[in-house]
Amino acid sequence: MTAQTALLDKAPGFKHSRPVRDSASRSRRIKYTLTVLAFLLPSAIPLTLFVLGPMVAAAWVSLNQWNLLGPMKFVGFGNYIGLLKDPQTGAVFLHTVYYIVGYLPLVYFGGLALALALNTALKGRSLLRGIYFLPVITSWIVVALVWRWLLSPSNGIVNTVLAMVGIHGPGWWTDPTWSLPSIILASAWKDLGFVMVILLAGLQAIPTDLYDAAKVDGAGPWRRLISVTLPLLSPSTFFVIVISLVNGFQVFDQIYAMTGGGPNGSSESVVEQIYDFTFRYGRAGDASALSWMLFIVILAVTLIQIRGQKRWVTYG
Amino acid sequence: MNRKLVGALAVAGVAVLVMTGCAASAPKADSGPVTITYTNFISDGANVPNLTKIVTAFEKANPKITVNVKTIPYSGYATAQQTDLAAGTASDVFDIDGHSNYESLQANGQLAELGGVDSKVYNSGLLDTYQTAGKQYALPTSFSDVVLYYNKDLFDAAGVSYPTSSWTWADETAAAKKITDQAKGIWGDHQPVTYNEYYKALVQNGASFLSKDGKKTAFDTSAGLAAAKWLVDKSGTTMPTIADGQGTADFDTNLFAAGKLAMLHTGTWVFGNFAKVPFNWDIAVEPGNTQSASAVFSNGIGVYAKSKHIAAAEKWAIYMSSSTEEVNVRLDSGWELPTISDSAKLATYLSKGAPANRQAVFDAATKIAVSPSLGANSQAIQDAMTAALIEAQAGRETVQQALDSAKAKIDPLLAG
Numbered sequence: 001m002t003a004q005t006a007l008l009d010k011a012p013g014f015k016h017s018r019p020v021r022d023s024a025s026r027s028r029r030i031k032y033t034l035t036v037l038a039f040l041l042p043s044a045i046p047l048t049l050f051v052l053g054p055m056v057a058a059a060w061v062s063l064n065q066w067n068l069l070g071p072m073k074f075v076g077f078g079n080y081i082g083l084l085k086d087p088q089t090g091a092v093f094l095h096t097v098y099y100i101v102g103y104l105p106l107v108y109f110g111g112l113a114l115a116l117a118l119n120t121a122l123k124g125r126s127l128l129r130g131i132y133f134l135p136v137i138t139s140w141i142v143v144a145l146v147w148r149w150l151l152s153p154s155n156g157i158v159n160t161v162l163a164m165v166g167i168h169g170p171g172w173w174t175d176p177t178w179s180l181p182s183i184i185l186a187s188a189w190k191d192l193g194f195v196m197v198i199l200l201a202g203l204q205a206i207p208t209d210l211y212d213a214a215k216v217d218g219a220g221p222w223r224r225l226i227s228v229t230l231p232l233l234s235p236s237t238f239f240v241i242v243i244s245l246v247n248g249f250q251v252f253d254q255i256y257a258m259t260g261g262g263p264n265g266s267s268e269s270v271v272e273q274i275y276d277f278t279f280r281y282g283r284a285g286d287a288s289a290l291s292w293m294l295f296i297v298i299l300a301v302t303l304i305q306i307r308g309q310k311r312w313v314t315y316g
Numbered sequence: 317m318n319r320k321l322v323g324a325l326a327v328a329g330v331a332v333l334v335m336t337g338c339a340a341s342a343p344k345a346d347s348g349p350v351t352i353t354y355t356n357f358i359s360d361g362a363n364v365p366n367l368t369k370i371v372t373a374f375e376k377a378n379p380k381i382t383v384n385v386k387t388i389p390y391s392g393y394a395t396a397q398q399t400d401l402a403a404g405t406a407s408d409v410f411d412i413d414g415h416s417n418y419e420s421l422q423a424n425g426q427l428a429e430l431g432g433v434d435s436k437v438y439n440s441g442l443l444d445t446y447q448t449a450g451k452q453y454a455l456p457t458s459f460s461d462v463v464l465y466y467n468k469d470l471f472d473a474a475g476v477s478y479p480t481s482s483w484t485w486a487d488e489t490a491a492a493k494k495i496t497d498q499a500k501g502i503w504g505d506h507q508p509v510t511y512n513e514y515y516k517a518l519v520q521n522g523a524s525f526l527s528k529d530g531k532k533t534a535f536d537t538s539a540g541l542a543a544a545k546w547l548v549d550k551s552g553t554t555m556p557t558i559a560d561g562q563g564t565a566d567f568d569t570n571l572f573a574a575g576k577l578a579m580l581h582t583g584t585w586v587f588g589n590f591a592k593v594p595f596n597w598d599i600a601v602e603p604g605n606t607q608s609a610s611a612v613f614s615n616g617i618g619v620y621a622k623s624k625h626i627a628a629a630e631k632w633a634i635y636m637s638s639s640t641e642e643v644n645v646r647l648d649s650g651w652e653l654p655t656i657s658d659s660a661k662l663a664t665y666l667s668k669g670a671p672a673n674r675q676a677v678f679d680a681a682t683k684i685a686v687s688p689s690l691g692a693n694s695q696a697i698q699d700a701m702t703a704a705l706i707e708a709q710a711g712r713e714t715v716q717q718a719l720d721s722a723k724a725k726i727d728p729l730l731a732g
Contacts, residue, residue, distance in 0.1 A: 067692075068402040069424035153559035174558045174710070263710065264703045279395045280695050282420075284402075 055295075062289035067282035079289035089290070091265070092273040093297075095180060099269060100248035102184040108240060110188060111195025116225075118196070119203045129200070133193035140190070144257030147186035148173060173259050176266035183254050183267060190254075195240050202236030203229070234313045242305055249298050270294050350628045351382040353407035354636075355400070357393040358457065358615050358652070359385075362588045366649050373641040374632060381628045391565075401426050404622060408629040409636075412454050412616035415445050415687070416694060421618065427453040428619040428626050430633065437638045442655045446616050454618035455637040458652035461612045461680040462516070464488075464603065465572060465580040465671075468596035470495055470502065479579070481679065483603035485520075485546055488579065492554035495578040504554035506568045507581040509547050509709045511701040516611045517543040519685035520604035526688045531730060533723050539606075544715045546605070548708045558710055572597075583613065584677050587650045591670070599671045601680045610680035611687070614655065653677065693729040700725040 062079055064072035083089045114132055118125045135143060150157050151172035159169030173182045206229065214224050230237075252271035255261060261268035261276065268276075270290065277287035359367035364387060371383050386407065388396050393413065400406040406426070412418050421427050430452045435443055438456065446454035466479055474495045479488070492504025507513055514535075515525040523539035526532070535543070556562040556571070569589050571577040581602060590597055602610055617636055619629040636642055643654040647665050656662065666674045690697045704722035707713040713721070 067420075067424070068398045069420065069426055152561065154557075154561070171559055171710075176712070262703065262706075264707055279398060280699070281693070282398075282695075 058288040058291055061284055062292050064285045066284040068278070068284050069282070072285075075285065079285045080293070083286060083289055083293065088265075088268075088273070089293075092268050092270045095267060096249060096251060096269045098180055099184060099187075099251050100245060102181065103187050103248055104241070104244055106184065106188040107191050107195050107244060108237070110192050111240070112199055114192060114196040115199035115203055116229075119200060129196070132196055135190045136193040136197075138190070140253035141257050143186060143190050144254055147182070147189075148258055151182050151185075173267075174263060176263050179259050179263060179267040183251075183258055186258065187251070187254055191244070195244075198240050199233065199236050202233045206232045231314045235315055238305075238309050238313045242302060245301060245305070246298055249294060249301070349380045349382070350625050351384060352409060352623075352625050352629050352632060353384045353386065354632060355386045355388060355396070355407040355410040357388050357390045357411050357413070360387050360389045363649070363651050366645050366651055369645050370636060370639075370642050374635045374639070377635075378628075378631060381631065383632055401620075406620045406622070408620055408623040408625055409617060409633050410620065411457070412446075412618050414613055414615065416690075418446055418454055418616055418618070419448075422448050422453045426618075426621055428621045428623065428630070429453055430455065430619060430630050432630060433634060434638075437656060437658075439655050439657050442614050445614055446618075454616040455633055456614045456655040457617045457637045458646065459612060459614040459655055459681070460584045460652045461610050461677060462581060462583050463599045463601060463610070463676050463680055465582065465586075465590070465597060465599050467572065467575060467578050468598060469575070470578040470595075474578075478598070479600040479603065481601045481608075481676070483600070485603055485605045488603045489554070492550070492579060496554045501576050503556055503571065503577050505550050505579045505581075506555050506562070506571065506577055507547060507550060508568070509551065509563065509702070509705045511698040511705075512611065513547055513581070514543065514701060514705060515688055516602075516609060516685040517546050517605075519609040520602075520607060521546070522606040524688070526690075526730075530689060533726050533730070536719060536723055541715060541719065542605070544705065544708065544719055548705060548715055548718075551709045558706070563706070585652055587671070591650075597671060598673050599676050600673060601676050608683045609685035610683060612681050612684045615652070691730065692732065697726050697729050700729070 061072070063076055064074050065079070066072040118129055118132075122128070151159075153159060153169065153171045153174055156169075156172070158172075162169040170178045172178050210228050210232070211224060214228050219227065250271050251269050252275065255267055255269050255272045256275065259267045261272045271294070274287045274290050274294075277283040277290065354371075356367065367385065367387075371385060375382060390413075393411070394417075397406070397410065397417075400410075401421075412421060418427075433452050433455065435452075439459075442456040442459055443452070446452065446456060464479055468478065471478055471491070476491045476494050479491070488505065494504070496502060496504035518525050518535055518540060521539045521543045523537055523543060524534055527534040534540070551557050551562065556567075561567050568577070568580055568582060569586050572580045573590055573593050575593065575595050584599075601608060617633045619626055619633055623629050638654075638656055643656055643661060646652065646654045647661075647668065650668060653662070653665065662678075665677075668674070701722050704713075704718040704725075707721075708715045708718035
C-alpha cells in the first residue's frame with residue numbers, strides 16, 4: 001500500500017470499493033487535500049523561509065566566490081573542486097568523525113545506565129531526573145566555560161583530583177592530543193540527560209508482564225536486560241542514534257567556545273571550518289560549498305541508518 | 317584566479333566610488349527630525365557612560381538628530397559587521413577596526429564619501445589612514461599604542477631599577493628573571509605570543525615579516541629566529557605558561573591588577589583597568605633590541621554607503637571624531653587618545669593622573685612598527701603565524717621548526 005492510499009484510507013467517509021473517478025469523491029478529495037495543506041502551512045511557511053530558502057541560497061553562493069561585502073563572482077564547481085583537493089577538508093571531516101566515535105558510545109551507554117537506574121523505585125528519582133536534565137537546557141557557552149575551568153591544566157579540579165591519586169593530568173584543551181577528548185567529555189556530560197529522558201520513556205513503554213513471564217521462565221536480571229529490555233528499547237535507541245549522529249556531524253558551539261578549533265587546528269570540525277571561512281577569511285562561497293558537502297554526508301549516513309534499522313529495530 | 321578577484325574588486329570599487337561620489341555631491345537635506353543608528357565597539361566595557369555623554373551633547377547641539385547607539389563587544393564585532401553589511405542592514409554609522417578593516421570596506425564600496433571634513437582639525441597621519449585616492453571615506457576616532465606597563469612596588473621589592481626608554485630586550489629579561497618568584501606566584505613579564513607581537517618584535521630586531529616586494533615572508537633569518545625566541549622563551553621562565561592560563565582573555569591584565577606581574581606589554585586602552593589598584597605603576601616605551609619600534613593602532617568611524625541619512629550620519633561621524641566635547645571626554649576619562657592636531661590640547665593629557673609617564677604614549681608613536689600589508693588572506697596568515705608560535709611556546713616544536721612550518725603555510729597564502 002502506498003503512502004498516498006494509506007492517507008486516503010483515513011479520510012472521513014472514504015470507501016475503497018467506490019470508483020475513484022466519482023465527482024463527489026473528487027470534490028471530497030480536493031477538500032481533504034486543502035485541509036491537509038492548511039494544517040501543514042504553519043510549519044511549512046517557517047520551514048520554507050528559514051530552512052529551504054537558505055539552503056537554496058547557499059547552493060547558489062557555493063557556486064560563487066564571495067567575501068560577503070563585494071559582488072559575487074561565478075566560479076561553477078570551482079569551490080567544490082578546491083575543497084576536495086585541500087587536505088584541510090579531509091582533516092575537518094576526520095576530526096568530526098573522531099568526535100562522533102568518541103561521543104556516541106559515551107552518551108548512549110551513560111544515558112542507558114542512568115535511565116535503567118532511574119527507572120527503578122529509587123527514592124528521589126524525580127529530583128535526580130531533573131538534575132540530570134539540567135545541563136541539556138543550559139547554554140553551551142556557560143557549559144563550555146565551566147568545563148574549560150574544570151579541565152584547566154594546572155589548576156582545574158580534574159587535574160587536581162588526578163594529582164591526588166598520583167596521576168599527572170594532561171593539558172586537556174591546550175594540548176592537540178587532548179583537545180577533542182576534552183570536547184567529547186563535556187558534550188557527553190551535557191547531552192546525557194537528553195538520552196536518558198528518551199530511553200526512560202522507552203523503558204516505561206515496555207509491558208511489565210513480559211518481565212513477569214521472563215522471571216517465571218527463570219531469567220535473571222542480566223538475561224532480562226539482554227532479551228527483553230534492549231530489543232524492546234531498540235526504537236528509542238534508533239531515535240537516539242539518528243539524532244546524535246546528525247547533531248554530531250554539526251558539532252560547533254562547544255568547539256567554538258572551548259577551543260576555537262585549536263590548538264593548531266587540532267579540534268577544527270566541519271562547522272567550525274564553515275564559520276571560519278565565512279566570518280574570518282571572507283570565503284562565503286567555500287563555506288556554502290562545505291555546508292552542502294556536509295549536508296550530503298549527513299543525508300547519506302541517515303539513509304543508510306534507515307535502511308539498516310530493519311535488521312535490528314523491533315517495533316511492538 | 318585571485319588576481320582576477322582583485323581585479324573584479326577593483327572594478328567594483330571604482331564603480332561604487334563613482335556612485336558614492338554622486339551621492340556625496342548631492343546629499344539629501346534632511347529637513348524633519350531624523351534618527352540615525354550608530355554601532356560601536358569602542359565604548360564596550362568601561363566607556364559606555366563616556367559615549368553617552370558625547371551622544372547627549374551631540375543631540376543637544378543637533379536637536380533634529382537622534383542617535384541610537386548599539387554597542388557590541390570587540391570580540392564579536394567583526395562577525396556582526398560583516399553579517400550586517402552582507403544583509404544590507406548595517407547602521408548608518410559604524411566603527412571601523414583600524415586600517416585593514418577600512419581597506420576592505422572601502423574596496424567593497426560599503427563606505428560613503430565624507431565631503432564636509434575639516435582636515436586641519438585632525439592629525440594628518442591618522443586622517444590619511446582613512447583616505448583612498450585622495451578622498452576621505454572614514455575618520456579616525458582614537459589612537460593608541462602598545463607600551464610596557466610596570467609594577468613599581470615589585471621592582472622596588474626586588475631592588476631592580478625601573479625601565480627607561482634606553483632599555484633593550486636584555487635589560488628587560490634580566491629584570492624579569494630577577495623579579496620572578498614562582499613559589500610566591502610572582503611573574504616578571506607578560507607578552508602575548510601572537511602574530512601582532514611577532515611582526516613588531518621583528519622590527520625591533522632590525523628584521524621584517526615580509527620581503528621588500530611583499531610577496532614572501534622574510535623571517536627565516538637569525539634575527540627572525542631571535543625575535544621568535546624573545547616571545548616564546550618567556551613562557552615558563554618569566555611568564556606563566558599556557559597551562560597556567562596564559563593566552564586566555566584578560567589573563568594578563570588580571571594578573572597585573574592582582575599585583576602579581578612586574579611587566580606587561582599591552583595597549584594604552586587598559587589604563588582604566590588599573591585606576592584603583594593598591595600599588596604604584598607606570599609605563600615606558602617598549603624596549604627594542606637593535607632599534608625601538610612600537611605598534612600603533614587607530615579606530616575609525618564610517619558612514620554606511622546605503623544609509624538613508626548620509627548628511628546626518630556624516631555630522632555625527634565628524635562630531636564623534638573631532639568635537640570639543642568628544643576630545644574633552646576622552647582626555648578627562650583616559651579613554652584612548654583623540655585624533656586631533658591641536659598639540660596644546662593634547663598636552664593636557666600628560667597631567668591627567670596615573671600613569672605619570674604619559675609622555676611615553678606620544679614617544680611610542682614616533683617610531684612605529686608598521687603593520688605588514690598581507691592582502692586578501694590577511695586573517696588566515698595571522699592565524700597561521702600565531703598557531704605556529706604557540707606550538708613553539710607549548711614546546712611541541714622547536715622555534716626553528718615552528719618558523720619553518722609557518723613559512724610553508726604563509727608563502728602560498730601571500731601568493732594568493
